[in-house]
Amino acid sequence: MSAALVDRHAEISTQAPIAPPSPSATASDGDPIPGLEDRSVADEALIEPVESLAATIEPELANAPPEIQSQLETWADLHGLSTTLDEATREVIAMQAAVSLLLKATLYEWHHRRSELPALSGDTRAAFQAAASQLGNSAFDECVLDDIISLTDSSDRDIVVDERTRLMDSTQPAEDIGWLYEAVVPREHRQTLGQFRTSPALADLVQSWATSGGDRVLDPGVGAGSLSSPLHPDWDLSTEPDHVDGVDRSPLSVLMSTTALTLLGQSHDPYQADFFDLQPDDLREPVNAIVANPPFAQGSSLRASYKQRVNAYFEDVTGIEISAQSPLYAYFMFHARTAFLSVGERAGFVTPWNFLATQYGTALKAFLRETCSIEAFVKFDTDVHQSFSNADTTTLVTCVEARAEADSPGTIRFIRVEADVDEGTIREAIRDGQQGATEWGYINVVEQDQLSPAANWQTRFNPVPIDTNSLPTLSEFCSVNVGKSCGKVGFFCLAQSDVTEYGIDAEHLSLLVRKPSIVDGYDFTDDDWTALRAADNPVWLLDPDELPSVPRSVHEYSAQVEAGTASPQNNEGLHAYLWDGVAEGNLTGVKALDRRTYWYRPVRQPAPRVVVQYCARDEFRFILNETDARILNSAYGLYDVTLDDQELKAVLAYLHSSVGQQVIQRVAGARQGDLSGFGVTDLRDLPVIDPRELDDETVAELADAFDNLCTAARCDGDTEGVRGRIETVLQRGTDIQ
Template sequence: MKSVFIRIILPFTTNNITEMSERPSLHDSIIEAGEAIHQQVPLAQESTLNKKAEHWKSLHGLDQHENSNLTIAKQAAFSTLLKSALYSVYRLDGVDLPKLGSQQTLAECFAIAKKETNNEAFTRYFLDEIAQAAGDDTLHPVIDARHLLLDADNKPELIGRIFEEIVLQDSRRKLGQFRTPDHVARILADWSIDTAEDTVLDPGMGAGALTACAYETKIGLPGPSRVNEMYGIDLSELAVVMSATALKLVNGEGSPKVFAGDFMETVNPDAKERLDTEKAIQFPEFDAILSNPPYSRHHELSKFDKSRIKEIAQAESGLSLSGHSPMYLFFFIHAAQFLAPGGKMAFLTPSEFLETNYGEPLKQFLLNEFHIKALILHNNQDSLIFDGAKTTSCITLLEKKTGDEDSGHTQFIELSDWSLGDELLDDIKNGAEGVTNYGHIQLVDQTKLSPDEKWTHHFGPDTETNPIAKSPDLKPLREIGTLKRGIATGKNDYFCLTEHEVKAAQLDTKYLSPLVRKSRGKPRYNYTDEDFEEWTADGEEVWLLYHVNENRSEIDDVALDAYLRYGEEIGADTSYLASNRDPWYLVERREPADILATYMSKQGFKFTHNEAGVRNLNNLHCIYVDEYDKQQTKALLSYLNSSVADEIVRKAGRTYATGLKKVEPNELKEALVMDPGDLTDEQTTTLASLFDDLCTTARSDSEDEEDVIKQIDTYLADMFHQEIQIDSEPSTVGSIQ
């Protein structure tokens, strides 16, 4: 067998035999061949290939990038290498195929392979036309290099990595394409697949990393396992080539059933018929469905596609879906149509559906159709699942209901260590809960889950088990204060001015209000008059055009009138907000807030004492606590900046890309806080003093800030006669976002 393998991987022609040590790397061979194709096939010229290239660019997110034609040429070289490697594997299997480089051209060899193997990867498509237009001689280096792929240790991983090196990250991000990391794929596959005979579907299979991992799981189980039990579909023909090659290189005779097409147009012949699917690809029911579906947001879809996909998913779910729903939400619903009763489905998606409005119907669908076995969030934001992907990912493990049986419990798993995947899978199988070596599991009765609530509340130790959070002495923030958004001007660059700009325009400061414009980079818990002077000296935008209440005809200040005319010249009066104001320059009315609160943060929310009396824009929330004196306000601020309050506020808000936490005013209003009016004089004095210490340490660049927060936590615990149980260590709060 070894000698046969050596003969198959000889160079494409005997005239080009080179020593193994002199051959370029696999990546270099693809780049070299791609550049040669690019030089010989000028796609910029008007031709049939050019028109096809424009369609390909649009489909693959390449239409807005320079050098997209070169990227296409590299993809063509990559596709040729994959098909050549796949061709060699079939020859190893004993399929009667002519040797590459014999009498037949490359195109003829692939056509024969398609007929003999029934593998869709050999179907001729656009990239074949590009490669073959360059001529077989141009393709020699990349065909010759196929042995490097055949000899690689982790072939599916290598295929995915090369694809990411060839295709610009921005293009993949636009389409929501991110390769599934191997350690994540193994969790999805090992949980979903029970027997070697399981049939498996991967919708949106991409480079085939997840599909190949699933097949490796199958063949590792007792009993016969065949590659033709693996199904997949993707819009891209290149994805079909990558996945088919990755699967075949794992092991097994026969051919996988992978197709190029729109997954949302596939049908289950046993399900309800749709009028638009006469020629659609038909799939049977599957034992397992695994997917890392496209992450594309609604604005990346055309109006027609968005309407079509939404209509399909609504018909299948019986639910009303939001037009803002991302693509993966529709994949969840459509994939369920192909899962056998009792079958398992594992999806890797962004976590936003757990807490957004558009996610509510999806959660209702999951509750209706599945036993939701587990939801897994990775809580280490310094090590995201996808390099370069601005998203916090969630693994959803589902088992399709077979009837009216009880739903059981759902495990909400907060994961901090991927290296303990086997232990994680055992805990999921056994229904474990509590603190683990890799994180924490919260067990929740599925019947108690509501689609209207934010399911992220259930990750980590339950807030309700936090003794301070359960204290009857706490009350919603709305009961002790008023919350408002900051001021939205419609054109900040015009309405916000530096001291230099004020003087240049000769504006009287009676028309202006002191402003904290950019709070980022100000790691302080209080803003003072001295701070305002410092910002002014540093050339920051510290003035807001605010005190102009007169109609235009009543303004007799020449400098102000000139500045308003300038605003009209640059379109400051035409923004959506300005065009709905009368007059257009009269911005929202807000008194300076007592407390300024961050609405978005990675490390922790921050509440700042506005001693300087500055106004703020909508990058900060306004909190007014008029009933309390300065000491009581400081005592409240001490509580608000504690780890206890930070945990409560985080769970009141929602989590976005790269672990960013966000809280809206209506959410912050419901956060539980202590009422400073209920404190004793001693408690007020102590907490106010601790807040002063916090302000001082934050300004001194010392490392004592976290220690002060711990002192506040300890004092609050003593005050409430409770032991604090925080689900994460107190973090030193960074700059206001």
């Protein structure tokens, strides 16, 4: 075990040391069972007994003995839950305990049917303890979940125990166990550590690419065992892979994967450990391949002391400066390659695609580029392929083969999957897919040594077919700035009902487009603003001139309000609103208010000619603003536009074309989830067409096409047809081909 990291593991949680390998089902050749098809048991009948038992456990947790309370806090910390043990946390732990009982009972029954254990007695805890001793199987080891289950009556536990044969009927237990866990543990309580179930199709793709018959496979962050489950569950026993070493910090995850792999007849050893503490000598034999869906946890969600030490450790191991913002999955990839993969061995990683574009991803890209042959990056369109249930992310499969430093790398295939397609087709694309569009997506073949780690690799999935070096930048035609911060959105952004309630005069207000997402389509008119006002959206920005009777400092005014000495004079409605806002809104803690000449007036900025969203999942919209509405810092604005209306619309038509959107994606980077976005400097430097260099007919056609695009969007019409026309005009009337 790594001496450098063994103590760091203890800083996160109190866990048992790495469990010794336990006897488990040994795979052997088997014959397909005639007539047996894939069977799932994922339905409400599996949830109901779990929820029923959890409902009896949860009230007991609030009054549990102090020693159990302490263990519960440690458990909550380990699983990314609140250590204050609030009601929501207690409900989650109660669900986990009920799932644990079901899995242990199922695993026990499997061994009983093979005459390895006696029939399960009424005292399930004693039976599980005996199984742990007799079999040496760490999945039966006790944790705090066993303590809290013992606080319930046996009749309540029997509701779950009696369901132990249900999972045994499943031919895809890893999928069903993962489904059950997601069904009873709300997404927000799995989000911190990024715990999301891998779809069977994606698991099959990763495993079949990384492994071959006879491989010993390492599955760090094993979860329910989806990635390392045999590919052919309708066979009595499977030889794919030959053996699995499953690693997870959570005792419950170890139990889930052990149960699933045992039911499938997959030879395996479970290891309850922090993956970073695991070294090759801790395993029975060296592994030949790695499949991993590591936690998606962001660096900010990890304990600072732990993250700092892990970061320092891998900087020392890799010799690369690693950003402290790196997510947890990056360190999994560092450790997998440096500690476990030998030259010629493969690994498949399932992660978000963010690292390809972010600054923190530079170190990881440099590491993979220098130590591996990167065979492919496979990106899945979230609208078509739901790789993870309820996960708000764009999925990336990274396929690598360890190589010697002296070996020359080959090509990387950037594969975009945007339609339903079988895994075999994707595997063929990874192996020798040819450059260009396919029926289901796109393949871009790039020489690995030509890629700079500092570049945005996400753009390689959407190669731009034009040279933009000769195009002017957007800043040549306008100024580009982010909207001003109001400091306290709920106070300064008012709906009509607020204005009416207080009787605030219009002279103290400015029109507002709160954020781009409230605008449907590509233009914003006075009628749109009026409709938003009628729907009681926040369409007013509090924007008064100096009020002599109101102190410039919010702290001074707050003191007057508290003392009851501030009294409305003129503009009673406005004064009443300010009074209530300070009395109820805790405005003294808003630093932006301290930097203003008058705390009650946001920094003034004219209405932008174009409103630009800086984050998007698919299309970035440039919204023509036909009103006097201002924006806040939730959007960018184009100001001081030097183009006339037709020329500006021609540029907007280009920006909403497929070519324009590809150019935008070239400069955009990854944000949270599957969002991408760009900074204000990126927007200023965005290459665009120069309408002043085009003939009048082309400009007029593009401007007319943009008007048609706006109309089609409002009428739920055929925007794709309009875009096609824009493409035709661009190809005919410009140098863009």
